[in-house]
Amino acid sequence: MAKKILIFSVAYRPFIGGAEVAIEEITKRLASDFSFDLITVNLDGRQKREENIGNVNIFRVGSSALGKFLFPFRALLAAGKLHRQNHYDSTWAIMANYAGFAALFFKIFHPAVPFVLTLQEGDPIPEIRRKVWFVWPIFKMIFQRADKVTAISNYLAQWGKTMGAKNVEVIPNGVDIEKFNPDFATQNRGNKILITTSRLVKKNGVGDIIEALKLLPENLKLIIVGSGELEKSLKFKVKSLKLEERVRFLGFVEPEKIPEYLWTSDIFIRPSLSEGLGNSFIEAMTAGLPIIGTSVGGIPDFLFPPERSDLKSGERSDLIPTGLFCEPNNPQSIAEKVKLLLADNSLRQKIIANGQKLVAEKYDWNLIANQMRQVL
Numbered sequence: 001m002a003k004k005i006l007i008f009s010v011a012y013r014p015f016i017g018g019a020e021v022a023i024e025e026i027t028k029r030l031a032s033d034f035s036f037d038l039i040t041v042n043l044d045g046r047q048k049r050e051e052n053i054g055n056v057n058i059f060r061v062g063s064s065a066l067g068k069f070l071f072p073f074r075a076l077l078a079a080g081k082l083h084r085q086n087h088y089d090s091t092w093a094i095m096a097n098y099a100g101f102a103a104l105f106f107k108i109f110h111p112a113v114p115f116v117l118t119l120q121e122g123d124p125i126p127e128i129r130r131k132v133w134f135v136w137p138i139f140k141m142i143f144q145r146a147d148k149v150t151a152i153s154n155y156l157a158q159w160g161k162t163m164g165a166k167n168v169e170v171i172p173n174g175v176d177i178e179k180f181n182p183d184f185a186t187q188n189r190g191n192k193i194l195i196t197t198s199r200l201v202k203k204n205g206v207g208d209i210i211e212a213l214k215l216l217p218e219n220l221k222l223i224i225v226g227s228g229e230l231e232k233s234l235k236f237k238v239k240s241l242k243l244e245e246r247v248r249f250l251g252f253v254e255p256e257k258i259p260e261y262l263w264t265s266d267i268f269i270r271p272s273l274s275e276g277l278g279n280s281f282i283e284a285m286t287a288g289l290p291i292i293g294t295s296v297g298g299i300p301d302f303l304f305p306p307e308r309s310d311l312k313s314g315e316r317s318d319l320i321p322t323g324l325f326c327e328p329n330n331p332q333s334i335a336e337k338v339k340l341l342l343a344d345n346s347l348r349q350k351i352i353a354n355g356q357k358l359v360a361e362k363y364d365w366n367l368i369a370n371q372m373r374q375v376l
Helices: 018-029 067-086 098-109 125-131 133-145 154-162 206-213 231-240 255-263 279-286 331-343 345-362 365-375
Strands: 003-008 034-041 050-053 056-061 090-094 115-119 148-151 168-170 193-197 221-225 247-251 267-270 291-293
Touching: 003 067, 003 098, 018 034, 018 056, 018 090, 018 279, 018 365, 034 067, 056 067, 067 098, 090 098, 098 115, 098 133, 115 133, 115 154, 125 133, 148 154, 148 365, 154 168, 193 206, 193 255, 193 279, 206 221, 206 231, 206 331, 221 255, 231 247, 255 279, 267 279, 267 331, 279 291, 279 345, 291 331, 331 345
Parallel strands: 003 034, 003 090, 034 056, 090 115, 115 148, 148 168, 193 221, 193 267, 221 247, 267 291
Antiparallel strands: 050 056
16 A cells, blocks of 8 residues: 655745755655655645645645745644545655744654655755744754654755754755756757856855856857846846846746756856755756856765865765866856866866766666655
8 A cells, every 4th residue: 555645845836946846756756655745835826725746636725925934834734634534654844944844743743653854955054044043942843853854965964963863864856867868959059158047046146157257258158047036136237247148038947948958058057155955957967068066065965076085985086077166256266167168178078977977876866766765
């Protein structure tokens, strides 16, 4: 008989990011062994209260501006009702946020039901701490009461341990290799196109890429895939730097269509100020792009520059390099790394080959789903 899992997640389709993609990809691959119910926020108030998407039954609660803030309590009530009907074998919270609080409250009332917490956070840890300072002791309980904690990077795993989690395992996010494989491209690759796929928020450093473009040859173009609160200010920056002919904002793009833009590009850049892991990097590596990133958060889990010598025992030294590090908040550093990749084709090809090999060995959703199968 299939085991029944109850998922708590603040967002889900049609509002989708890295964490939501992870839910979708993992549940799809575990359909033969598990049935999944998911409680989420009706973020815009226009979604169906109940529906089935793939292998997941969706239950949406709340529709007001306070939807997220009230989610732990509304989700607890909904979960109690569902549990009386379905008798869940485990609960699974996606991130130690409002969903984590909901799962904690459920655990308090149903201590015999195992509680799995997955850390997917991308915001800086100090910022997270600032946001929850007034409920800090309860926030720590999310980690302490979880029977199992999975983290998408070593960085987040260490954070989980410092918060009191006892049973922590690194299980990264992944990529659908076939979907991103460049052999499926239908367009010719461009020769001088930079691309970034990210939310337009401060932590992703998109403004630094725009400023770096000013330091690079005029035949280099930049594609920006994503939307966010900084869109207007970034467009103003492009205009003030007279780069309108070299920068293209595509806005939000459905995840299924992102490979098409990666295939037509040459270098992926995201000079993050913080990162839980960075799904976009993994997708770009799979698509056959050399990547440039910063040495923050979970990025060092997969980005090994030529000069990196701090690999721990057991890590694959034969996969160096898989990308290049640039400095945070430093457009000049970004420009230097771009020039290096354009000038050294041997290095570029080695990065591409190593990146694709690393993804196939560690970040295939099929492998990750099997890891989560054991956890759940």
